[in-house]
Amino acid sequence: MLDKTLRMNYLFDFYQSLLTPKQRKYMSLYYLDDFSLGEIAEEFEVSRQAVYDNIKRTEAMLEEYEEKLSLLVRFEERQQILNHLRTAIQSNAAPEEIIEHIQSLEKLD
Amino acid sequence: MLDKTLRMNYLFDFYQSLLTPKQRKYMSLYYLDDFSLGEIAEEFEVSRQAVYDNIKRTEAMLEEYEEKLSLLVRFEERQQILNHLRTAIQSNAAPEEIIEHIQSLEKLD
Numbered sequence: 001m002l003d004k005t006l007r008m009n010y011l012f013d014f015y016q017s018l019l020t021p022k023q024r025k026y027m028s029l030y031y032l033d034d035f036s037l038g039e040i041a042e043e044f045e046v047s048r049q050a051v052y053d054n055i056k057r058t059e060a061m062l063e064e065y066e067e068k069l070s071l072l073v074r075f076e077e078r079q080q081i082l083n084h085l086r087t088a089i090q091s092n093a094a095p096e097e098i099i100e101h102i103q104s105l106e107k108l109d
Numbered sequence: 110m111l112d113k114t115l116r117m118n119y120l121f122d123f124y125q126s127l128l129t130p131k132q133r134k135y136m137s138l139y140y141l142d143d144f145s146l147g148e149i150a151e152e153f154e155v156s157r158q159a160v161y162d163n164i165k166r167t168e169a170m171l172e173e174y175e176e177k178l179s180l181l182v183r184f185e186e187r188q189q190i191l192n193h194l195r196t197a198i199q200s201n202a203a204p205e206e207i208i209e210h211i212q213s214l215e216k217l218d
Contacts, residue, residue, distance in 0.1 A: 017177035068126035075218050082215055089207050098198050106191055109184050
């Protein structure tokens with residue numbers, strides 16, 4: 001399992017288009033720009049608790065989308081096969097082995 | 110652009126986890142099992158119009174998800190590069206050319 005911040009960065013990257021503009025803004029400031037909850041609260045003239053609640057809800061939504069669509073899991077699986085494929089090509093592996101990696105990629109979709 | 114039925118089959122495949130059980134059931138009967146609206150209406154003891162409205166709404170939702178997440182577009186782009194990659198390997202292309210295809214795949218993610 002990835003570190004929480006890194007994981008949220010990835011999930012935000014994959015699913016941000018499904019969030020509201022406000023959710024996107026808070027998440028982006030908190031996770032990408034490293035603002036504190038207090039700083040975001042000040043910026044938007046709301047309570048720190050309101051920002052905290054919104055971010056927690058958004059995190060739960062992102063996890064729910066990942067549970068349903070598995071975009072992060074599938075991304076990681078593809079990256080792993082691409083690494084194997086790259087290594088196979090750089091070490092002059094037999095074409096059959098290389099084709100097998102390509103078939104694994106096709107099956108993932 | 111794909112034929113409407115084929116496109117809906119793909120979109121349903123990618124996004125069905127985001128639909129309600131009823132939406133999934135109607136779409137599956139209509140698009141995968143080729144039931145008519147009347148047959149679905151009879152099966153669920155609702156009006157033909159109710160089935161029609163539900164399916165139209167679901168189709169619009171699937172298109173909206175595709176607009177936001179582009180899973181079908183990205184699937185098609187990956188398949189195209191995988192075809193190029195397969196051809197390159199089968200025709201003994203230079204490793205540099207093959208690595209370029211792999212980089213294109215990595216960039217898509």
